[in-house]
Amino acid sequence: MSEKYLVEMEDITVQFPGVLALDKVRFRAEPGKVHVLLGENGAGKSTIMKVLAGVNTDYEGRIRFKGEEIVARSIDEQRERGVSIIFQEMNLLKNLTVAENIFLGRQPTKASGGIDWTGMYRQARELLDSIHSDISEHALVSTLSVGQMQMVEIAKALSFRCDIIIMDEPTSALTEKEVDALFEIISKLKSQGVAIVYISHRLEEILRIGDWVTIFRDGKYIDTVTTEGLTTDRMVAMMVGREMTEYYPKVDVVPGQVMLEARNIVKGHRLKGVSFTARAGEITGFYGLMGAGRTELMRCVFGADPFDSGEVLVKGEQQQIKSCEHAKRLGIALLTEDRKNQGLILNFDVNTNISLANLAPAMGPLGISHSKENENNKVLVEAVRVKTPSLRQLVKNLSGGNQQKVVICKWLNTTADIIIFDEPTRGIDVGAKVEIYRIMNSLKEAGKAIIVASSELTECMGISDRIYVMHEGEVTGLIEGPAMADLTEQAVVSYATGSHLHEPERQ
Amino acid sequence: MTENVLRRFARIDKSNITPAIVLAALCLILAVISPTFRTQDNLVNILQQVTINAIIAVGMTLVIFTGGVDLSVGSVLGLSGIVMGIMIVDNKMSPLIAVPVAIALGAACGFVNGILISKLKLQPMIATLAMMSMARGAALTLANGKTITGYSKEFTWIGQGTIPGTGIPVQIVLMLALYVGFYYLMKYRKTGRYIYAIGGNEEATRLSGINVVKYKTLTYTLAGTLAALASFVLVAKLNSAQPIAGQDYELDAIASAVIGGASLLGGSGNMWGTLMGAIIIGVIRNGLNLLNVSSNLQKLILGIIILIAILTDALRNRKRA
Numbered sequence: 001m002s003e004k005y006l007v008e009m010e011d012i013t014v015q016f017p018g019v020l021a022l023d024k025v026r027f028r029a030e031p032g033k034v035h036v037l038l039g040e041n042g043a044g045k046s047t048i049m050k051v052l053a054g055v056n057t058d059y060e061g062r063i064r065f066k067g068e069e070i071v072a073r074s075i076d077e078q079r080e081r082g083v084s085i086i087f088q089e090m091n092l093l094k095n096l097t098v099a100e101n102i103f104l105g106r107q108p109t110k111a112s113g114g115i116d117w118t119g120m121y122r123q124a125r126e127l128l129d130s131i132h133s134d135i136s137e138h139a140l141v142s143t144l145s146v147g148q149m150q151m152v153e154i155a156k157a158l159s160f161r162c163d164i165i166i167m168d169e170p171t172s173a174l175t176e177k178e179v180d181a182l183f184e185i186i187s188k189l190k191s192q193g194v195a196i197v198y199i200s201h202r203l204e205e206i207l208r209i210g211d212w213v214t215i216f217r218d219g220k221y222i223d224t225v226t227t228e229g230l231t232t233d234r235m236v237a238m239m240v241g242r243e244m245t246e247y248y249p250k251v252d253v254v255p256g257q258v259m260l261e262a263r264n265i266v267k268g269h270r271l272k273g274v275s276f277t278a279r280a281g282e283i284t285g286f287y288g289l290m291g292a293g294r295t296e297l298m299r300c301v302f303g304a305d306p307f308d309s310g311e312v313l314v315k316g317e318q319q320q321i322k323s324c325e326h327a328k329r330l331g332i333a334l335l336t337e338d339r340k341n342q343g344l345i346l347n348f349d350v351n352t353n354i355s356l357a358n359l360a361p362a363m364g365p366l367g368i369s370h371s372k373e374n375e376n377n378k379v380l381v382e383a384v385r386v387k388t389p390s391l392r393q394l395v396k397n398l399s400g401g402n403q404q405k406v407v408i409c410k411w412l413n414t415t416a417d418i419i420i421f422d423e424p425t426r427g428i429d430v431g432a433k434v435e436i437y438r439i440m441n442s443l444k445e446a447g448k449a450i451i452v453a454s455s456e457l458t459e460c461m462g463i464s465d466r467i468y469v470m471h472e473g474e475v476t477g478l479i480e481g482p483a484m485a486d487l488t489e490q491a492v493v494s495y496a497t498g499s500h501l502h503e504p505e506r507q
Numbered sequence: 508m509t510e511n512v513l514r515r516f517a518r519i520d521k522s523n524i525t526p527a528i529v530l531a532a533l534c535l536i537l538a539v540i541s542p543t544f545r546t547q548d549n550l551v552n553i554l555q556q557v558t559i560n561a562i563i564a565v566g567m568t569l570v571i572f573t574g575g576v577d578l579s580v581g582s583v584l585g586l587s588g589i590v591m592g593i594m595i596v597d598n599k600m601s602p603l604i605a606v607p608v609a610i611a612l613g614a615a616c617g618f619v620n621g622i623l624i625s626k627l628k629l630q631p632m633i634a635t636l637a638m639m640s641m642a643r644g645a646a647l648t649l650a651n652g653k654t655i656t657g658y659s660k661e662f663t664w665i666g667q668g669t670i671p672g673t674g675i676p677v678q679i680v681l682m683l684a685l686y687v688g689f690y691y692l693m694k695y696r697k698t699g700r701y702i703y704a705i706g707g708n709e710e711a712t713r714l715s716g717i718n719v720v721k722y723k724t725l726t727y728t729l730a731g732t733l734a735a736l737a738s739f740v741l742v743a744k745l746n747s748a749q750p751i752a753g754q755d756y757e758l759d760a761i762a763s764a765v766i767g768g769a770s771l772l773g774g775s776g777n778m779w780g781t782l783m784g785a786i787i788i789g790v791i792r793n794g795l796n797l798l799n800v801s802s803n804l805q806k807l808i809l810g811i812i813i814l815i816a817i818l819t820d821a822l823r824n825r826k827r828a
């Protein structure tokens with residue numbers, strides 16, 4: 001019996017101050033199979049995998065590995081045993097190159113004992129090629145986008161010889177193309193008999209790649225089922241404990257005036273003259289493959305980065321946006337894609353993070369009133385369903401998806417009427433996603449202009465009223481009006497890959 | 508309402524428990540081994556000796572909250588003292604003009620630091636090291652080797668006088684007022700929030716639409732201003748302005764903040780902690796004096812204490828990460 005499983009975890013319990021993260025759960029993995037872990041944000045998925053990887057060493061319960069009872073005491077020891085992990089919150093060192101990060105602490109050495117730099121860069125290149133990534137092995141990590149960092153993490157995890165590889169939301173910022181490349185690798189690993197643990201909130205992926213699905217809810221084990229004959233609806237029902245009917249709620253609003261317009265934005269060779277408009281009462285989507293320039297564009301418009309030439313018009317008036325502070329005063333908000341480095345102060349509590357962009361609701365006659373702040377933020381936290389023991393919990397102690405929700409709360413707490421969301425639902429569970437789409441819809445009804453850049457095609461198509469598709473720093477397609485009704489995924493992808501040479505239509 | 512106030516106090520105490528315990532323990536030990544220590548005169552004396560460092564430490568703490576450091580405060584103190592002396596004693600100007608001018612000079616030095624660091628992105632250590640040398644050089648040049656003495660009773664009141672009818676030294680009241688004011692600023696004003704936030708994650712703060720350049724510059728400007736204010740008290744106390752005044756004061760100020768629980772990485776700590784840190788240093792100095800420890804050895808001992816505080820901070824941060 002135990003021969004069948006590579007890993008068997010029984011009665012695993014993990015307790016954090018004020019939070020029972022895992023309550024006697026179990027998990028098993030067979031070699032050559034993809035085991036999906038499914039559950040809402042804060043269900044305990046990352047926690048159990050961190051136990052297996054030797055990161056959370058404070059646990060109760062039994063682990064059998066290759067039929068032997070073991071105690072997971074440290075990362076190094078578990079890696080030695082053959083456990084490799086891609087962390088949900090990326091752990092790369094920003095000031096080192098891609099190759100240095102991949103081989104951190106175990107650089108290949110020459111016979112003389114010195115580091116074999118050429119060998120290291122060559123091996124890094126080979127790894128990146130194997131996942132069809134064109135990221136330069138010499139690039140500094142600080143210059144990479146979140147999606148690119150995820151690709152580097154994948155390459156790094158693959159560079160260890162391992163029997164089981166844990167992927168904690170490896171694709172949350174990846175687009176179709178990179179996801180396909182990853183799945184190819186996963187198939188190859190499967191055929192070599194490697195066990196794979198796959199955590200994702202993108203349900204279609206799970207059906208495509210998974211063999212078994214284990215569901216957790218609130219730190220408890222619910223069930224393990226095969227993916228054969230499994231449907232998205234069924235998964236959702238097991239995960240949230242109730243049926244969900246609508247994934248992309250829609251409301252119809254007659255669009256108002258143009259709130260934000262960019263004309264011919266040029267920034268080096270990253271943005272080659274991009275123009276777009278966003279109207280009040282409308283959700284304008286941006287789709288594009290990795291490196292298409294969505295994030296760069298949004299950062300330029302928000303004053304986070306300077307650009308070479310081009311114009312930005314806010315509510316019809318031309319503006320020289322000099323800084324984020326200036327942009328905020330003009331009523332623009334930008335939710336950045338990189339929550340860990342650009343969105344949150346991890347060592348601060350939920351309250352402080354939510355209030356950061358706007359303290360006005362917390363102000364009393366004598367300055368900041370902590371009770372007013374609590375009251376105001378409580379409403380937001382409940383609306384977005386942040387799972388946290390209290391508003392005083394440090395953000396670093398929240399699960400990845402809940403951290404993302406805090407960033408969303410931060411921007412919902414402002415009075416901006418042009419709200420740019422860059423990858424807003426990265427790592428957020430299906431139930432909470434719908435809540436967030438509902439909030440976006442109500443913002444839309446309130447006459448705000450919403451811009452959403454997403455790497456998830458179904459999301460982009462599901463929530464947007466019009467979609468700009470970008471490819472290598474240019475807008476290659478604009479889909480709006482009646483064309484939205486019979487839009488196909490292929491059509492969008494063809495714009496995004498540049499295979500469809502089509503002039504953007506202007507209204 | 509009262510419950511709320513009580514809860515707030517409970518929170519202050521909790522975050523400051525370690526420096527408070529250290530201070531209490533130190534006082535207890537010294538009270539047992541030295542009868543002089545426990546006299547009321549000596550205790551007031553300690554507080555009086557602490558004021559200069561404590562005032563400088565207010566500004567230093569603000570800078571440390573943002574994740575920076577200011578090495579120039581001691582020199583800025585020296586410079587503004589000399590300028591004050593030259594104006595009042597050599598040029599017979601009214602202190603009502605001279606003092607504000609000297610304090611404005613301190614603010615200007617801090618402002619320059621702030622611009623160099625926030626706008627031109629110099630390392631705080633390097634920028635303020637340069638300012639430290641420039642301000643000291645200017646002070647020595649202006650003083651031309653002499654000490655400037657001879658001030659009016661009205662002027663020295665701030666450093667030597669007492670609040671009429673109470674016998675409480677003015678300098679202690681000033682020090683406490685500054686701490687209350689800046690505690691309020693840090694806890695209840697936007698400015699305070701933003702200063703902490705910059706230390707917590709500067710990029711996230713900037714991207715939240717907060718003018719990081721402005722607030723960072725403000726902290727260094729305040730550090731310079733407070734150093735100059737401290738020089739006012741010091742000149743008044745000693746009835747003399749000396750070009751070498753304030754040497755090594757930056758170290759005491761940094762130590763006060765760190766002993767009080769502020770992290771050198773920024774983003775954590777609070778004002779009460781720094782006040783306790785400053786008093787702890789004062790008590791140690793006083794105790795060593797009472798025990799007849801030579802000033803050279805005192806320096807060594809204080810160095811070790813600073814090292815311990817910084818090591819504790821580093822270990823705390825490693826645990827945080």
Ligand SMILES: Nc1ncnc2c1ncn2[C@@H]1O[C@H](COP(=O)(O)OP(=O)(O)OP(=O)(O)O)[C@@H](O)[C@H]1O
Pocket residue numbers: 016017019020021039040041042043044045046047048088387388396397398399400401402427429
């Ligand atoms: N270091 C910690 N301190 C306190 N609580 C923690 C800590 N790490 C995790 N938790 C809590 O444990 C619970 C499970 O977290 P975990 O990260 O495993 O969730 P998850 O299933 O991975 O969620 P997500 O889908 O959002 O990534 C959460 O409620 C979280 O707040």
Ligand SMILES: [Mg+2]
Pocket residue numbers: 045046047088168399400401
């Ligand atoms: Mg997780």
